[in-house]
Amino acid sequence: MTATVSITDAGKCYGKVEAVKHVSFTLNEGETVALVGHNGAGKTTLIKLMLGLIRPGRGSVRVLGEDPATGDFAVRQRLGYLPESVSFHMALTGRETLAFYARLKRVDIGEGNALFERVGLANEAVDRPVRTYSKGMRQRLGLAQALLGQPRILLLDEPTSGLDPALRRQFYDLITDLRSTGTTILLSSHALTELEDRADRVIIVNGGLKAADGTLEDLRRLARLPTRIGVTLADGKNAADLGASDATWRTTGDRTLEAAVQPENKIALLHQVTAHPAVITGLHVMEPSLDDVYAHFLAGQVKTP
Numbered sequence: 488m489t490a491t492v493s494i495t496d497a498g499k500c501y502g503k504v505e506a507v508k509h510v511s512f513t514l515n516e517g518e519t520v521a522l523v524g525h526n527g528a529g530k531t532t533l534i535k536l537m538l539g540l541i542r543p544g545r546g547s548v549r550v551l552g553e554d555p556a557t558g559d560f561a562v563r564q565r566l567g568y569l570p571e572s573v574s575f576h577m578a579l580t581g582r583e584t585l586a587f588y589a590r591l592k593r594v595d596i597g598e599g600n601a602l603f604e605r606v607g608l609a610n611e612a613v614d615r616p617v618r619t620y621s622k623g624m625r626q627r628l629g630l631a632q633a634l635l636g637q638p639r640i641l642l643l644d645e646p647t648s649g650l651d652p653a654l655r656r657q658f659y660d661l662i663t664d665l666r667s668t669g670t671t672i673l674l675s676s677h678a679l680t681e682l683e684d685r686a687d688r689v690i691i692v693n694g695g696l697k698a699a700d701g702t703l704e705d706l707r708r709l710a711r712l713p714t715r716i717g718v719t720l721a722d723g724k725n726a727a728d729l730g731a732s733d734a735t736w737r738t739t740g741d742r743t744l745e746a747a748v749q750p751e752n753k754i755a756l757l758h759q760v761t762a763h764p765a766v767i768t769g770l771h772v773m774e775p776s777l778d779d780v781y782a783h784f785l786a787g788q789v790k791t792p
């Protein structure tokens with residue numbers, strides 16, 4: 488895997504506030520990484536470090552092999568950024584806005600129409616002033632701006648906040664397309680449920696520290712959170728017919744039972760349960776969610792002053 492971003496032992500203070508403390512991680516080509524943490528955890532500061540908008544007080548930040556704060560402009564051209572709150576000049580049209588950012592980034596605007604199409608901004612809208620845009624349309628324009636110059640790295644801060652479910656789905660389809668072209672995508676978000684199936688890796692930050700870094704599967708394993716297995720019993724059957732000890736099961740409804748098992752025991756229990764097909768009419772397996780994993784890693788962290 489080729490690393491596109493490497494952060495090593497980075498720290499950043501704003502006056503007395505230590506926003507980022509001894510953080511290290513890498514982002515790789517073609518990888519979609521979720522950066523999650525409470526308000527004030529240090530996510531935006533990490534993004535600003537990667538953009539070269541601020542310098543670390545300690546450690547190093549490398550983007551495409553260079554220090555983004557002093558690196559060649561070409562490196563910044565390959566970075567796309569969607570800030571948490573996109574604010575555009577309200578009097579400019581969508582087309583003028585994109586042309587303005589293209590000039591700033593010194594990239595060709597030739598691809599403008601294709602970009603509008605890609606983010607789903609309707610033809611009739613691109614020549615209207617931004618003040619007439621809905622929140623979703625502004626977010627799409629923000630994304631088109633971030634995609635200018637075919638960035639190799641996309642840093643997206645809360646990209647789906649304020650989008651309705653249909654727009655969110657479209658947004659994630661676009662992310663999937665970009666991932667397949669080798670783009671590194673960092674999504675900073677509080678929307679854990681929607682990141683669950685979309686991020687290859689999750690980095691959890693808390694109080695400026697990295698609390699966890701891994702695939703959801705890795706983090707589940709590390710957290711040792713139980714998997715819940717639910718069954719619906721057939722008429723006239725009871726827990727004893729399942730062949731596991733009664734203590735395994737907790738009654739959750741009229742004919743439904745649930746077991747919470749450690750990861751290493753789940754397959755054995757599933758075998759046991761499915762060995763008696765006439766006993767059950769339904770079965771479902773609930774792995775710990777990203778919400779559960781997140782809560783687990785934050786609970787283990789030292790609170791910062």
Ligand SMILES: Nc1ncnc2c1ncn2[C@@H]1O[C@H](COP(=O)(O)OP(=O)(O)OP(=O)(O)O)[C@@H](O)[C@H]1O
Nearest residue numbers: 501504505506524525526527528529530531532533
């Ligand atoms: N320019 C600044 N001056 C002073 N303190 C700052 C500045 N920017 C951020 N901070 C502080 O640094 C800490 C980290 O802030 P940061 O914006 O990186 O968090 P975040 O995880 O992005 O939060 P949110 O989810 O609310 O956007 C917070 O305590 C914040 O108040």
